[in-house]
Amino acid sequence: MKLLLTVLKGIHKPAVYVSHRRCLSSCASGGLLPHSDEPLIVGSSRELVQRLGSQVEVRTAFITEEEERAFLRELESGLKKKRYEFDHWDDAIHGYRETERVSWGAACEEVLNRVRSAAFPEGSPLLGPVHILDLDKTGYIKPHIDSVKFCGSTIAGLSLLSDSIMRLVKEDAANEWLDLLLPRHSLYILRNEARYNFTHEILKDEESVFNGQKVPRQRRISVICRNLPD
Incomplete structure (x- = not known):
């Protein structure tokens, strides 16, 4: 993995280390995608980026626009019946609608099978319902760690409709952090230490800056x- 020292203005420290991840397939239009030599992950130190290199992953263009439309066709009617909430039960999310889904049409199921193959070890027992989280343009997810009682060592998420920034911060050392650029149509994967020992959040629009560049949130x-707990 090639690591370069660069400057990040306005986020945490002025000096950060970056991890370069190249686009794994032809890039779908409709979202901000970095060029092949631009970073998807920046961190507070070289050591941290190296240590979490196998535990934090962003795969750009994981789905196509047509596959995104297939998910929206299945989800929109149910989401429209809900209203955006601005007070989550544990104060972790602001401006959201959510649901769970067990059964999917063929196109979405094919994508979810790709997600499972990419993110989870073969034979790993998965949490049955797929979690759907719909953030309003003004919504955001506050720093939190998902309960170990309800899910296991790996989380994998598709990003639909908008680019965004995910921030990971070490629970007991706020000066250790990673920022992940999550382009529309991408897949992110968090495993093990990145899952258990770091909070994760989705930045609000006014804070959505990556590597010195504004990333508008829609x-x-x-x-x-x-996956299920061990």
């Missing part, structure tokens, strides 16, 4: 798969 739907 309405964002995430389709999230998790």
Whole structure:
């Protein structure tokens, strides 16, 4: 993995280390996608980026526009019956609608099978319902760690409709952090230490800056798969 020292203005420290991840397939239009030599992950230190390199992954253009439309066709009618909530039960999310889904049409199921193959070890027992989180343009997810009682060592999420920034911060050391650029149509994967020892959040629009570049936040739907606890 090639690591370069660069400057990040306005987020945490002025100096960060970056991890370069190249686009794994032809890039679908409709979202901000970095060029092949631009970073998807920046961090507070070289050591942290190296240590979490196998535990934090962003795969750009994981789905196509047509596959995104297939998810929206299945989800929109149910989401429209809900209203955006601005007070989550544990104060972790602001401006959201959510649901769970067990059964999918063929096109979506094919994508979810790709997610499972990419993110989880073969034979790993998965949490049955797929979690759907719909963030309003003004919505955001506050720093939190998902309960170990309800999900296991790996989280994998598709990003629909909008680019966004995910921030990971070490629970007991706020000066250790990673920022992940999540382009529309991408898949992110968090495993093990990145899952258990770091909070994760989706930045609000006014804070959505990555590597010195503004990343406008629109309405964002995430389709999230998790495995079961050990």
